[in-house]
Amino acid sequence: MTDSPKFTQSRRQFLAGAAVATGAAATGKFAHAQAAGPDPAITQMQPWQQYLGAGVDAAPYGVPSPHEAHVVRRNVEWLTADTVSSVNFTPLHELEGIITPNGLCFERHHSGVAEIDPGQHRLMINGLVDNPLVFTMEDLMRFPRENRTYFLECAANTGMEWRGSQLNGVQFTHGMIHNVVYTGVPLRLILEEAGVRTNGSWILPEGADASGMTRSIPMEKALDDCMVATHMNGERLRPEQGYPLRLVVPGWEGNMWVKWLRRIEVGDAPWHHREETSKYTDLLADGQARRFTWEMDAKSVITNPSPQAPILHGPGPTVLTGVAWSGRGTIPRVDVTLDGGINWHRARMSGPSFDKSMHRFYFEFDWDGRPLLLQSRAHDSTGYVQPTKDQLREVRGLNSIYHNNGIQTWAINERGEAENVEVG
């Protein structure tokens, strides 16, 4: 990329360059393509134009168009021993805006999806409380509730890339994330109901599935912004997302958002259970390991173009887009580069901007058919700037699995095909 010129967004300059290169007439105005002949999509009567479509109850819940059948979560078979204790990935390159449709939110289960009759589900609060309590789902729906938009990212998202680029698809490198409007009861209200004793400084949420998922969470976070959610994007939680009740732990690693939540114990010390000792600790190069690395660092990725979403249209106006998020606040700014980091441009932020939520960014440019090295760099509201993968490796070594928020690079070739690469 040594010959890569400084990028300019000026359409006039681009056209002038193109004119020199190709000898085409540069009129100062874009010439629209001329059809070789009449388009049958216009000149021929289409069936949907003539015959009746399906009636109102053909799909009582609704399903996506059959032409979108490729837009699905996908599994990487070699990653895990079976598909029960496993993970699949959100197709980020097929999505727009900031909300992930419920049916596309990535799944991670440790003992499969628990199928729970809400009439039989209970939430118990016990331990260091004045009054240990049991709630039915009906009880919980009588508490005041709130609506909040948060991302949920697995700490292992992008974890396969610590030693170098590995998977060719943003779905697989960055798809362990989703962003959803949760409706639920602030955990604070439920803890107040039971009366936390003065020495109650930690909670242990526990799942009702066959893995009995547990994590230790400090009381400060529990009282701050955690909630027990019953709904996502307006509908009841999906079974694979913890129906009928899940914990929401904004900005913190997804493993802590206990699904099928059945119990919360209050204690005076952390439990050091399997997920916070054996897993979700960050092994550094010297053999020492960080524990309780809860917050998700600011991160961004370009979703289009990307290996699963190549540039098929050839040179000309091109829309680059992606998402950014931070476990510590909002994303006021994202920079993008087309030349692997020599020159950066400020992307255009679009859509709602919520705390600990996904943010959508765009960068429109005229592609001249030259190979590109695309990157995005998130700035969060604390002033933190997303580091390069090499900057992270300098601090953490190569033996980490979790919290890889390094800058991602896609190489675009002359044909518009994209590939997962690293640059230096």
Place this chain on the structure above:
Amino acid sequence: MMKTLTLSTALVVTASFAFAQENPAPSREGGFGLGRTALPEEIAAWDIDIRPDGQGLPVGSGDVYTGEELYIDYCSACHGDFGEAVGRWPVLAGGFGTLDDEDPHKTIGSYWPYLSTVWDYVHRAMPYGAAQSLEDDEVYAIVAYLMYLNNMVDDDFELSNENFLEMAMPNEDAFFMDDRAATELTVFAGEPCMENCAESIEITARATVLNVTPESEEEATATPEATPAAAAAEVVETAAAEPEAPAGPDPELVAAGEGLWRQCASCHQIGEGATNRTGPMLNNTYGAPVGSHEGFRYSPAFAEANAAGMVWDDETLTAYLLDPRGFIPGNRMAFRGLRSEEDAAAMIAYIRAEGGDAE
């Protein structure tokens, strides 16, 4: 009067919209009076968590020898005979001195900081697919065996609630609290370079070299080019074909059996590529002698039934599925049994439909 009321309502609505994202749900003095007091036996039933300081640990004990037997029965199908693991299931033993290597092996012995974590997890989530089916003494024994596999104790060791807290794990001191605030947040901050930040940039690594990305299924699943007329014809065809009754096992029974199979699936496999797991694979079982699959370690009770000439047929399978422990006492299946003869008939139909018939 009416007009004033409407106006003020509108103002309130506007205000609450403006602060929708920030306005927290209200607390209430003395609480909401919702829920009910948890009974002591309810808390006892669910409060199973164990802490490093021993909180939650039940009275009990188990030795390495007993643990080895249990481990081979319940754990070795996934974790290997010596904790070395099968396939991509977790390795449980060894790995000492590798944590600062290029290829660190994070096992119970080399990495886990506390023994209580092992007890809690084995009891809470293992065996895979039959969670919380182990007695407390069995958990002590399996944990003792895992300690033996990790060279922490001799083969005559017995673990109990009394000596539990004396057992220190080798890697306990290698963990420290998240220090990103000091080591990273301030380093990765400030206004970054925007122009001419490097002289040249080269590609240093490519994902295509590894070629591990799942192939795209787009062509197989999405057919944007398919004509709507063809799609419509397909719908009509499907509707017309429906009333014809297919031959073979009652599909309703098979479907009911498929739903029930979930309870079996974590220990048993059936169909193409099925292998022995915690339980034997069930291909070629119906009509075959009890306990006759090669390569599976059957319990003495099953070996006896095999020697006595017992064969799996409707009668024996129904009796076994309804009451596994009562019908063949001393066998190792953790399952409590199906609820009704209808369920047993459905399960048998499903097993036979999936390749369960002996050749």
